[in-house]
Amino acid sequence: MQDFTGKVAVITGGASGVGRSLAFALGRRGAKIVVGDVDTAAMEQVDADLREAGIEAVVSHCDVTQLDSNIALAETAEAHFGGVQLVFANAGIGAGESGALWDYSEKDWQWCLNVNLWGVINAIRAFMPRLVAQSETTHFVVTGSGNGALLVYPDQPIYTATKAAVHTITENLHYQVQAGGLPVKVSALFPGPHIVDTGLFNSGRVRPEALQKESSGNESGINSVDDMKRMAAEFGIELQTTHPDEVAEMAMEGLEKDAFWLLKTTPETDAKIRARCDMIMNRETPVPDQVGG
Numbered sequence: 168m169q170d171f172t173g174k175v176a177v178i179t180g181g182a183s184g185v186g187r188s189l190a191f192a193l194g195r196r197g198a199k200i201v202v203g204d205v206d207t208a209a210m211e212q213v214d215a216d217l218r219e220a221g222i223e224a225v226v227s228h229c230d231v232t233q234l235d236s237n238i239a240l241a242e243t244a245e246a247h248f249g250g251v252q253l254v255f256a257n258a259g260i261g262a263g264e265s266g267a268l269w270d271y272s273e274k275d276w277q278w279c280l281n282v283n284l285w286g287v288i289n290a291i292r293a294f295m296p297r298l299v300a301q302s303e304t305t306h307f308v309v310t311g312s313g314n315g316a317l318l319v320y321p322d323q324p325i326y327t328a329t330k331a332a333v334h335t336i337t338e339n340l341h342y343q344v345q346a347g348g349l350p351v352k353v354s355a356l357f358p359g360p361h362i363v364d365t366g367l368f369n370s371g372r373v374r375p376e377a378l379q380k381e382s383s384g385n386e387s388g389i390n391s392v393d394d395m396k397r398m399a400a401e402f403g404i405e406l407q408t409t410h411p412d413e414v415a416e417m418a419m420e421g422l423e424k425d426a427f428w429l430l431k432t433t434p435e436t437d438a439k440i441r442a443r444c445d446m447i448m449n450r451e452t453p454v455p456d457q458v459g460g
C-alpha cells in the first residue's frame with residue numbers, strides 16, 4: 168500500500184504505546200483511524216490527542232479476548248467510515264511472570280493467552296472476511312515479538328509461548344492469502360530494536376477482575392521500563408530503549424513496500440538469531456545465551 172490517504176485503519180490496543188504511535192503515524196499520512204481498547208482513561212486521552220492533531224478518528228471499547236467485541240469494532244469502522252482497509256492486531260499484555268514455570272498461576276496463563284493469542288485469532292476471524300472481500304489491496308498486520316517468534320527469552324515463558332504461536336499464525340495467514348491469490352498483504356510487526364518504552368510492563372492496569380493474580384508469590388517486581396533499567400543497572404548493564412514512534416515509522420516504511428517483516432534488529436540480536444539457527448542445525452543443547460537470554 169503506497170498511499171494511506173483516505174484508508175481506514177483499525178488498531179487494537181491503540182490507546183497506548185505502539186498502537187497509539189501507529190494511530191498517529193497513519194493519521195498523519197491521511198488515514199482514518201479506529202482505535203479499539205479497554206483502558207478507558209488512555210482511550211479518552213488518545214481520542215482528544217488525535218482530534219487535536221486534526222486526525223479523523225473513532226475510539227471505541229473493544230475487548231480483543233471476545234470475538235463479538237472484535238466484530239463490533241469492525242461494524243463501528245464500517246458505520247463511521249464505510250469500511251476497513253488496514254487492521255493492526257496489536258493489543259497485548261505482559262503477565263508479570265517470574266519464578267518456576269510449574270508454579271505459575273493458571274490465571275496468568277489464561278489472561279496472557281486470552282489477550283495475546285485469542286486477541287489475534289478473534290481479530291483474524293472478525294476482520295479477514297471483510298478484507299478478502301475487497302477488490303483493492305488491504306493489510307492485516309499482527310504485532311508479534313522477537314521473544315517467541317525469533318528467540319526464546321528464558322524468563323517470560325507464557326508471553327514467549329503466545330508470541331511463538333502468534334507468529335506461526337501470522338505466517339500461515341500470509342501463506343493462505345498468497346495461495347488464494349487474495350488481495351490482503353499480511354505483515355508481522357516486531358516492536359524494537361530495543362525494549363520499547365510503553366505500558367507493557369504495567370499491563371496489570373487492564374487486568375480483568377476475574378483473572379487477578381492469585382497470591383502465588385510470582386511477582387516479577389517490574390512495572391515499568393524504568394524498573395527494567397534499574398534492574399539491568401544492578402547487573403552493570405545499561406538498558407537501551409526504543410520510542411514507540413520509531414516502531415510506528417519503521418512499520419510505515421515496511422507497509423509502503425508491502426513487506427512481510429516489519430523488523431528492525433541490532434547486530435547483537437542478529438548474532439543471537441544466527442546462534443540459535445546454528446544451535447538447531449548442529450543439534451547443540453540450548454543454553455540461554457544462544458536462545459536469547
Ligand SMILES: NC(=O)c1ccc[n+]([C@@H]2O[C@H](COP(=O)([O-])OP(=O)(O)OC[C@H]3O[C@@H](n4cnc5c(N)ncnc54)[C@H](O)[C@@H]3O)[C@@H](O)[C@H]2O)c1
Pocket residue numbers: 179180181182183184185186203204205206209229230231232257258259260282310311312313357358359361362363364365366367368370373411
Ligand atoms: N514494548 C515492547 O518492548 C514490545 C516488544 C515486542 C512486542 N510488543 C508488543 O507490542 C504490542 C503493543 O504493546 P505495547 O508495548 O505498546 O504496550 P502498551 O501496554 O502500551 O499497549 C498495549 C495496549 O493493549 C491494550 N489492551 C490490553 N488488553 C486488551 C484487551 N483485552 N482488549 C483490547 N486492548 C487491550 C492496553 O490497554 C494498551 O492500550 C503488544 O502486542 C506487545 O506484546 C511490545
